[in-house]
Amino acid sequence: MTLNDIWFAAIAVLFVGYFVLEGFDFGVGVLLAYLPKDERERQVMVGTIGPVWDGNEVWLITAGGALFAAFPEWYASLFSGFYLPLLVILLALIVRGVAFEYRGKHRSKRWRRNWDRCLFWGSLVPAFLWGVVFGNIVRGVALDERHEFVGAVWGLLNPFALLGGLTTLALFVTHGAVFLALKTRGRIRRKAKDTADRAGVIAAVLVIGFLTWTQVMEGSWASILLAAGAIAAWGAGMAANFFGREGWAFLGSAAAIGAATVSLFAALYPDVLPSTVSSENSLNIENAASTPKTLQIMTWVAVVFLPLVLLYQSWTYWVFRRRIGVRNIPVGH
């Protein structure tokens, strides 16, 4: 294990954290348009993720920062190459983040309906586009000898990447439904469980398709094992959901999303961004990385602080462990 391997793994861990955590936020945001029957139920749904979505999004900021610090070439090629998809993701995350804070600031129906629309689209669009982005990372993009992206934007919307987008969208929506079933009481809880039952099957089909295609294209033993693990975990989680074991179901869906993410990274390894123009232009964990000195410093920082972050974030989930239902929402709000 070299420092470069460790940092490749660290980036994978940060994206696992991001997708597992913000995955259910996205899911809840999308379901906001379908599940609730009135304003109080909407507030219950938003209330389940209210205390945590912000901390969850920081996983992305940290992943971005770590990418910049540990693999500047990867960061530069990826972010400039995926300019438009990332722009759309950013715009979506902006309106979504603002919507969380602002929707309750005014009592008019129109105000809230508009911000709820922002929540819906702001959750749906990134949930889909992250799949597209990761599909393209695994598949590779047109990089020239300077590692600059020279392909066409529309090329990013290839069938494989689009399947990846649909897969993450379906996974996150199901994950969100499972989370809601775990965190709420009453009608919302039942509706969420039913939704997870149905969406879980669609997600299962998509994830099997996407991960199999990945293995055919770029697979390694590690990625195949992880993909199989992800699919098994998903199956177990959905079975648990079917029998109303909400805790196990959430564990299952979280493990599946985590394993699927790691499987993509394993398929990529040791490349970090393959070039479809010539394999000589590909970025890998060696030629994309920072100096050993920087990696070493970053390792120490991560070893000390990442466990600390996990500790206090877990504490947050512990503090807000209780289910919430409409009776927690005062009438008239």
Place this chain on the structure above:
Amino acid sequence: MDLARWQFGITTLYHFLFVPLTIGLSLLVALMETAWVRTGKLVYLTATRFWGRLFLINFALGLVTGIVQEFQFGMSWSTYSRFVGDVFGAPLAIEALLAFFLESTFLGLWIFGWERLNKVVHVLCMWAVAVGSAASAYFILAANSFMQWPVGFVNTGVRAEMTDFGAVLTNKVAVATFPHVLMASWLTAGVVMMCFSAYHLERSRNVEVFRPSLRLALVTTVIAGAGLAWTGDALAKVMTQTQPMKIAAAEALYETAQPAPFSLFTIGNLSGTEPLFSVDIPGLLSFLATGDVDGRVQGIDDLQAEYRQKYGPGDYAPYVPIAYWGFRLMIGFGLLAAFVALCLLWLTRRGRLPRRRWVWRVATWSVVLPFLANSAGWVFTEMGRQPWIVFTQLKTADAVSPTIGLGHITASLTAFTLLYGALAVVEIRLMYVFGTADPPSDEPEPVKEPALAY
């Protein structure tokens, strides 16, 4: 490239409208809540909840516009990112890991934790937010200081490689800039608190809540104002050593002078080469820059010649009018805000409340001053570095993403401008509505969460 610069400039300035207020207000809210926990007086709880609400409205925009900044280095400035990543990335990553997680996680706990946490733990959550937001400022300024005064690295010709991380973190520019920005943040929060307190006091509404609020705001503003002068002076001296061109441009000082005057303002052509009328204070610039009224301050033309010799032909001076006026407006608006607070502190001594409405009006409208000063200061320090993106190492013109087409940048610039503009309207309206509304009713046990937040 011009459009990419506009985009970065606009999005950064916009981001920097909210960030100082977040940093400053988190401290003031934490202080208010501490007062409540220690004395048990309900007015402090009410004040905490009132200012906390304004804090949250502002925090949301600071957060989401911050992600844009982090992504933009890679999106529009890939050559820059490849060049500096080994040095510049580390403070950014550490900022996220140490500061943003702390800030965001504990803010979530604070918003929703009123009924779940005991008082002391709850107030500690806001202190964690305050510490986290201030820490984030340090790391991002350490990164920025590398662009102003690169240290702790070696340029291999391909990229900058870190040799001494301690030097990067203790860059003297960072050490001088951080307290300056921190004081500016306190001043901003103090003035915003002064503004809305004055609005209520002018109408004699909720006096029991806003009298102590005003007091805290004024004391904070005056202390921060004094601190700004002091830290600004220290920063100017560091700047004279590190970026003499910036200080020369700030003064539109073309020829080296000893002693050098400080020009209060100039009427003439824009670049200050032919002043028609100007007011100068002899020796003041020398004093600001070197600590000695007879100190020597290098002029733009001499520096230009020196840099041409060192770095080859080219223009090494920033756009002087912007540096000159940015510097002046920053100081002017900042001092004016502190002056208003100082006067109001005198007028409200020993519990007096001035009857004259214009006194309160002035205090209310002063709210624009710190934002103008912050923006002017930021424009000055960033534009004053031009044409360099990393001083003496990489030029801005060579730093953009080479393959991003004009269409992409135009699309993103338009999208950001429109969205940011719309959000600014919403934000200002919400700040006005909640800033002028009565504070949340006093409840011994505030159980109506999450109604506070969403």
